Amino acid sequence: MHALKEIGKYxxxxxxxxxxxxxxxxxxKNLFHELVKVGYDSVPxxxxxxxxxxxxxxxxxxxxxxxxxxxxxxxxxxxxxxxxIELAAVISGLVLAxxxxxxxxxxxxxxxxxxxxxxxxxMGFNSVSFLVVPRVLAGILMFPVLYIVASIxxxxxxxxxxxxxxxxxxADFLKGARMFFYPWNVVFGFLKSFVFGFIITSVxxxxxxxxxxxxxxxxxxxxxxxxxxxxxxxxxxxxxxxLLL
Amino acid sequence: MKLSxxxxxxxxxxxxxxxxxxxxRFMRDIPIFRQSxxxxxxxxxxxxxxxxxxxxxxxxxxxxxxxxxxTPEATVTINxxxxxxxxxxxxxxxxxxxxxxxxxxxxxxxxxxxSENVQFGEEIEGVYAExxxxxxxxxxxxxxxxxxxxxxxxxxxxxxxxxxxxxxARTTLGETLNNVYVTTGKIAEILDEKQQEIDNAIExxxxxxxxxxxxxTDSRPQVDSLLATIEHNIAELEAVRIExxxxxxxxxEILEKINMGEGTIGKxxxxxSMYENLDSLTIELxxxxxxxxxxxxxxxxxxxxxxxx
Amino acid sequence: MIEIRNLTKSFxxxxxxxxxxxxxxxxxxxxVIGRSGCGKSVLLKHxxxxxxxxxxxxxxxxENIHELDYVSQRRLRQKFxxxxxxxxxxxxxxxxxxxxxxxRYFTDLNEEQIREKVMLSLQYVNLEDSAEKETSELSGGMRxxxxxxxxxxxEPKYIMYDEPTSGLDPKTAEEINELIIAMAERLNVTSIxxxxxxxxxxxxxxxxxxxxxxxxxxxxxxxxxxxSNQPDLIDFITASEYQIKxxxxx
Numbered sequence: 066m067h068a069l070k071e072i073g074k075y076x077x078x079x080x081x082x083x084x085x086x087x088x089x090x091x092x093x094k095n096l097f098h099e100l101v102k103v104g105y106d107s108v109p110x111x112x113x114x115x116x117x118x119x120x121x122x123x124x125x126x127x128x129x130x131x132x133x134x135x136x137x138x139x140x141x142x143x144x145x146x147x148x149x150i151e152l153a154a155v156i157s158g159l160v161l162a163x164x165x166x167x168x169x170x171x172x173x174x175x176x177x178x179x180x181x182x183x184x185x186x187x188m189g190f191n192s193v194s195f196l197v198v199p200r201v202l203a204g205i206l207m208f209p210v211l212y213i214v215a216s217i218x219x220x221x222x223x224x225x226x227x228x229x230x231x232x233x234x235x236a237d238f239l240k241g242a243r244m245f246f247y248p249w250n251v252v253f254g255f256l257k258s259f260v261f262g263f264i265i266t267s268v269x270x271x272x273x274x275x276x277x278x279x280x281x282x283x284x285x286x287x288x289x290x291x292x293x294x295x296x297x298x299x300x301x302x303x304x305x306x307x308l309l310l
Numbered sequence: 311m312k313l314s315x316x317x318x319x320x321x322x323x324x325x326x327x328x329x330x331x332x333x334x335r336f337m338r339d340i341p342i343f344r345q346s347x348x349x350x351x352x353x354x355x356x357x358x359x360x361x362x363x364x365x366x367x368x369x370x371x372x373x374x375x376x377x378x379x380x381t382p383e384a385t386v387t388i389n390x391x392x393x394x395x396x397x398x399x400x401x402x403x404x405x406x407x408x409x410x411x412x413x414x415x416x417x418x419x420x421x422x423x424x425s426e427n428v429q430f431g432e433e434i435e436g437v438y439a440e441x442x443x444x445x446x447x448x449x450x451x452x453x454x455x456x457x458x459x460x461x462x463x464x465x466x467x468x469x470x471x472x473x474x475x476x477x478x479a480r481t482t483l484g485e486t487l488n489n490v491y492v493t494t495g496k497i498a499e500i501l502d503e504k505q506q507e508i509d510n511a512i513e514x515x516x517x518x519x520x521x522x523x524x525x526x527t528d529s530r531p532q533v534d535s536l537l538a539t540i541e542h543n544i545a546e547l548e549a550v551r552i553e554x555x556x557x558x559x560x561x562x563e564i565l566e567k568i569n570m571g572e573g574t575i576g577k578x579x580x581x582x583s584m585y586e587n588l589d590s591l592t593i594e595l596x597x598x599x600x601x602x603x604x605x606x607x608x609x610x611x612x613x614x615x616x617x618x619x
Numbered sequence: 620m621i622e623i624r625n626l627t628k629s630f631x632x633x634x635x636x637x638x639x640x641x642x643x644x645x646x647x648x649x650x651v652i653g654r655s656g657c658g659k660s661v662l663l664k665h666x667x668x669x670x671x672x673x674x675x676x677x678x679x680x681x682e683n684i685h686e687l688d689y690v691s692q693r694r695l696r697q698k699f700x701x702x703x704x705x706x707x708x709x710x711x712x713x714x715x716x717x718x719x720x721x722x723r724y725f726t727d728l729n730e731e732q733i734r735e736k737v738m739l740s741l742q743y744v745n746l747e748d749s750a751e752k753e754t755s756e757l758s759g760g761m762r763x764x765x766x767x768x769x770x771x772x773x774e775p776k777y778i779m780y781d782e783p784t785s786g787l788d789p790k791t792a793e794e795i796n797e798l799i800i801a802m803a804e805r806l807n808v809t810s811i812x813x814x815x816x817x818x819x820x821x822x823x824x825x826x827x828x829x830x831x832x833x834x835x836x837x838x839x840x841x842x843x844x845x846x847s848n849q850p851d852l853i854d855f856i857t858a859s860e861y862q863i864k865x866x867x868x869x
Binding site (some may be wrong): 090091175179181184186188189 | 625667669689694696697699701703704705707708710711720721724725773862
Binding site (some may be wrong): 097098100104105108145181203206208210213214216217242243244246247251 | 315316318319321323327329330333334337338360361364397479582
């Protein structure tokens, strides 16, 4: 019953956001602010995540396949495929659920409990269009960009790790990566990042927007936004895989 | 320098788009800054071929497979992106084949000899070459039956063996197995030591196989046409042989008749007087010709060339 | 003029108040008093359509704010300036931008005109020196005054004060009360003051609405209140007066 109510409130908020997404002039400035906060500011951590994911994948695959009669190029194929189809989107999604989701939930939660949202409304602002729409849009627009960054640095990191550890020569790595490069995987990963961006920002907005109960309530909203974001990402990952693969 | 939010967003998005396009083309083997050549080929079927498989000319990778579409005539049209400076003559043939046992399908273009070259978007002939794996596959079922029979017999044998083995024999067997185990261990050690060499050997072996394969695929059309010609020749020879046979039979019959003295030639052969007449006739003819030679006017006075015919 | 008719609201099973009816005439300063938790702020949020009643209606200059579509509702909301209990300043921008905020979105003024209006507004609340301060640097009283400067920037017809003096020292509370009177006089606005501070009520109010026991317990002018003999009202006032006296002695 409680869950149903939550879903209902969440959907209503999304509907309001959709309805007020036409009031571009209200949130134009906020949108760019959010695009920077979600996208531009997340690039360093995403680069870091990408590099480490790729290099760990390479080293571990090389270790696991050491004694089998398997061409080294297979490692390149495994690493680049896993990154493009799964890791670039999901790992950055989980990291960003912490970084972006927590920030959004805290911001909106604080604004809610300190009556800033009421203040906006009382001034005649559409607070959903002013606060929620730019954040969700920023998530939808910037996550695919971050997916590209994560993919490039993931594959690059894998290539570099193979080279520096002496396990996989770059030529073999690239050969494998290219041989098993299917454009559909990229489309799929792209789609995932799109969905994750929506999930993380919309859930965080929902939790923050309806936060109540002072500082503790904000803390609870932040925790719930992060946890729910992560769970829903994994769930969405599964559903997308089941539907589209 | 302080960047405005709009500029930051612009930089991020623009870089990501550029990186994505370059990366995509790089991974797809499409030349990054150049428009590549595109040709199509139609095949009866395209089992195992997928978007992104490679295209070879004489064993050198020159491009990749693009869109694969099923035509209304239930054939398969394949777009290929080719990136090479080598012109592809009209009449070239695209063969859908597999370069090795484990590797996926690829397309091998056999260059034709025409002086005209294929233009962008043109179609060349496609040939679906059945590969070793597919042949094996079709044989698989028979093989399966054989195997299960064999296994059944093996089972029977093992059961009998088990019955005949007494305890003592088992102990001995155990010792033997132990020895085998030790030996295996040693072999493993040796293998470990020789790992590199074995790897090399396997690698050169597989390289050789793939070369062999390429070689075979390369010369395939010639061999095919040669075989066809030979077959045709053989068929003709067969006809000739049959004719010869009947001719020989007839000939034999004739000879028989001749021997029996039947017919003109038989009589000729069997009656010496005829020969003698002929002989004297010949002598006279000789004389006559001699006479004509010595004095042609005497015989040919009233003869004109026309009368003669 | 704001007409409140038969207003009833409950949260779940908890009844806040029922059948609340009174009018707020233009130019009046009305104090809504009552104990903490009696639903004073809830009433304020109803007037602004931040909350919806279970029953009854609120007419603002003849328009039922709860039945309007969202766009007209927002237009009607701009007749109000609200000073929130916690001031509700946007903490991501500084004092000047907080006051300028509504102007930037709801008017076509250029930067110079905006500056003029913002400085005038800050002048009303005696804060023209603090324009460039970050909101985190402001004291509680200053925050209230910035909130007030922001509330009046769009020249509202009504100003609602939610507990304007709570959490302030007596001197600052005094200043705020003076500001409320000054606003009413200088800007010719109708004020609705939500408070439990009787000292403040006695200073600023023309009329008083007393919310008690889940209903509008008493409504009348300040003079009538002083001479009223309704027990619960007298209780409330004497409790406050005791406070006022103790304030004076300490």
